[in-house]
Amino acid sequence: MSRESYQQELSALREGVVALSETVVDRLELALSSLATGETAAARRVVDGDGEINDRYLELEQKCIDLFALQQPVASDLRFVAASFKILTDLERVADLATNLAEYALEASREVFPEVDVQALGVSAIEMVELAVEAYTEADTAACFAIDEYDDSLDQRCAEASDAVVRHLIERETAMADDDTVQRLLDDASRLLLTIRDLERVGDHAVNVAARTLYMVENDDALIY
Amino acid sequence: MSNALNESKTESSSESAGVTADVSTGTTTAGESDEQIREEWSNYHFDGPAKLSVEDLNVYYGTDHALKDVSMEIPEKSVTALIGPSGCGKSTFLRCLNRMNDRIKTARVEGSVELDETEIYDANANLVELRKRIGMVFQQPNPFPKSIRDNISYGPRKHGDIDTGLLARLLGRDDTEEESELVERSLKQAALWEEVSDRLDDNALGLSGGQQQRLCIARCLAVDPEVILMDEPASALDPIATSKIEDLVEELSKQYTVVIVTHNMQQAARISDQTAVFLTGGELVEYDDTDKIFENPESQRVEDYITGKFG
Numbered sequence A: 001m002s003r004e005s006y007q008q009e010l011s012a013l014r015e016g017v018v019a020l021s022e023t024v025v026d027r028l029e030l031a032l033s034s035l036a037t038g039e040t041a042a043a044r045r046v047v048d049g050d051g052e053i054n055d056r057y058l059e060l061e062q063k064c065i066d067l068f069a070l071q072q073p074v075a076s077d078l079r080f081v082a083a084s085f086k087i088l089t090d091l092e093r094v095a096d097l098a099t100n101l102a103e104y105a106l107e108a109s110r111e112v113f114p115e116v117d118v119q120a121l122g123v124s125a126i127e128m129v130e131l132a133v134e135a136y137t138e139a140d141t142a143a144c145f146a147i148d149e150y151d152d153s154l155d156q157r158c159a160e161a162s163d164a165v166v167r168h169l170i171e172r173e174t175a176m177a178d179d180d181t182v183q184r185l186l187d188d189a190s191r192l193l194l195t196i197r198d199l200e201r202v203g204d205h206a207v208n209v210a211a212r213t214l215y216m217v218e219n220d221d222a223l224i225y
Numbered sequence B: 001m002s003n004a005l006n007e008s009k010t011e012s013s014s015e016s017a018g019v020t021a022d023v024s025t026g027t028t029t030a031g032e033s034d035e036q037i038r039e040e041w042s043n044y045h046f047d048g049p050a051k052l053s054v055e056d057l058n059v060y061y062g063t064d065h066a067l068k069d070v071s072m073e074i075p076e077k078s079v080t081a082l083i084g085p086s087g088c089g090k091s092t093f094l095r096c097l098n099r100m101n102d103r104i105k106t107a108r109v110e111g112s113v114e115l116d117e118t119e120i121y122d123a124n125a126n127l128v129e130l131r132k133r134i135g136m137v138f139q140q141p142n143p144f145p146k147s148i149r150d151n152i153s154y155g156p157r158k159h160g161d162i163d164t165g166l167l168a169r170l171l172g173r174d175d176t177e178e179e180s181e182l183v184e185r186s187l188k189q190a191a192l193w194e195e196v197s198d199r200l201d202d203n204a205l206g207l208s209g210g211q212q213q214r215l216c217i218a219r220c221l222a223v224d225p226e227v228i229l230m231d232e233p234a235s236a237l238d239p240i241a242t243s244k245i246e247d248l249v250e251e252l253s254k255q256y257t258v259v260i261v262t263h264n265m266q267q268a269a270r271i272s273d274q275t276a277v278f279l280t281g282g283e284l285v286e287y288d289d290t291d292k293i294f295e296n297p298e299s300q301r302v303e304d305y306i307t308g309k310f311g
Helices: A003-037 A040-048 A050-071 A075-107 A118-138 A141-174 A179-218 B002-017 B031-041 B090-096 B127-133 B148-158 B166-170 B176-189 B209-222 B239-252 B265-271 B290-295 B300-306
Strands: B020-022 B027-029 B050-061 B064-075 B079-083 B107-115 B134-137 B227-231 B257-261 B274-279 B283-289
Touching: A003 A040, A003 A050, A003 A075, A003 A118, A003 B239, A040 A050, A040 A075, A050 A075, A050 B265, A050 B290, A075 A118, A075 A179, A118 A141, A118 A179, A141 A179, B050 B090, B050 B257, B064 B090, B064 B257, B064 B283, B079 B090, B079 B265, B090 B227, B090 B257, B090 B274, B127 B134, B134 B209, B148 B176, B148 B209, B176 B209, B209 B227, B209 B239, B239 B257, B239 B265, B265 B290, B274 B290, B274 B300, B283 B290, B283 B300, B290 B300
Parallel strands: B079 B257, B079 B274, B134 B227, B227 B257
Antiparallel strands: B020 B027, B050 B064, B050 B107, B274 B283
């Protein structure tokens, strides 16, 4: 387990992080499509698969701890292991959010809110995760800043979507008499608000990945809060 | 995170061992159960056969009790690191494994060391054969003041495995070809061949320290040992030469059983599969997988030693 195999362990960690991110993105896409189609089997796969992601996450985290304890990485190696350690947490959280989305898909009655395009928000959030992991593998600092900037627009679109849901609710509620209908509408609306909030958070985690990548590549903490 | 880890470790070690660990002074107040704890923590279990089995080993230099009741089993084809402060007995222990302490007149060794289940301290044991099977590499590179080639072929000649002398040739035996093959193979195994293949007849003392150390490893490999004992093999070398030796140790462990003494804890962490920690007084305090020792040792004394709080 000396320098040559140390290099192999570093590559194995990098590959493990990328492979985990690919699974996480798969789950996000599955959750998003089940929100659109109401296909419960796909949603269930996402919910049931979260345990496997947690296991892989813990395994990779242990790899980082082993590297710290046994190999004492320094300089760029140290920043790489430390950044990966943090990025793993963000990826695991994104997987949790994918599980949330899948759970909403299982519950939703799919009342139409024509003002809100959840799919478009979801596609943007997924794209951000993919770009952030690509920046990590390619050590692309320009992409890190671009992701941070792009997040502002996703935040903006999510805020607008939430406003639209609430406005829709207020307008519809006044015209309605039936208590059951009101309750169903309220349930759907809150679920939708949570969906929007979770997608917004996926974007935040993508920015975290980009921020740690920037630190890893250039020892620059500009994007870390 | 590290605090949380430390806390849980302190808790679990005091729980499982039934002692109170005084973190502020870094000592374990154990009393009567100290002996038991040590036995438990140094009782390392592994899959596969033990190459060396040491049982109740005690070593005395005159009246000085240098090694106390050490028992441990060393798995084959792996790297076992022995660490601990100066005077803890780790080098003494290493030298017991091929009976090098026999050469020290005041030293007295009690207990048992078995190589492949055969007692090496048996009165009938063949020391020449033993040291052929268990080779040794020392802290200071010590090549013979001879050519690189002769350094390698010296052992096999002494053991009668090759002969290229005049008498041999007269008697119709000439192992020149075998010798060349042996020299090349040994130097390649020690990752030195590329650097010296064009000057095998130069004096070995003209090599750099790192090259001399790899030559000594090649010399050790030339007699086809099963176990290689290394006593601080990289402590006299610079970081680049050290990393070459470390790479080599890992490579060798695929084929040989390596036991290495080192003052450098980071080196032990990097290259070994299991680590034995000896502490002052000649005790083996803890012996376990290397990641266990460096991430969550059972003994508070080992924790204090590897974190640099004492020793």
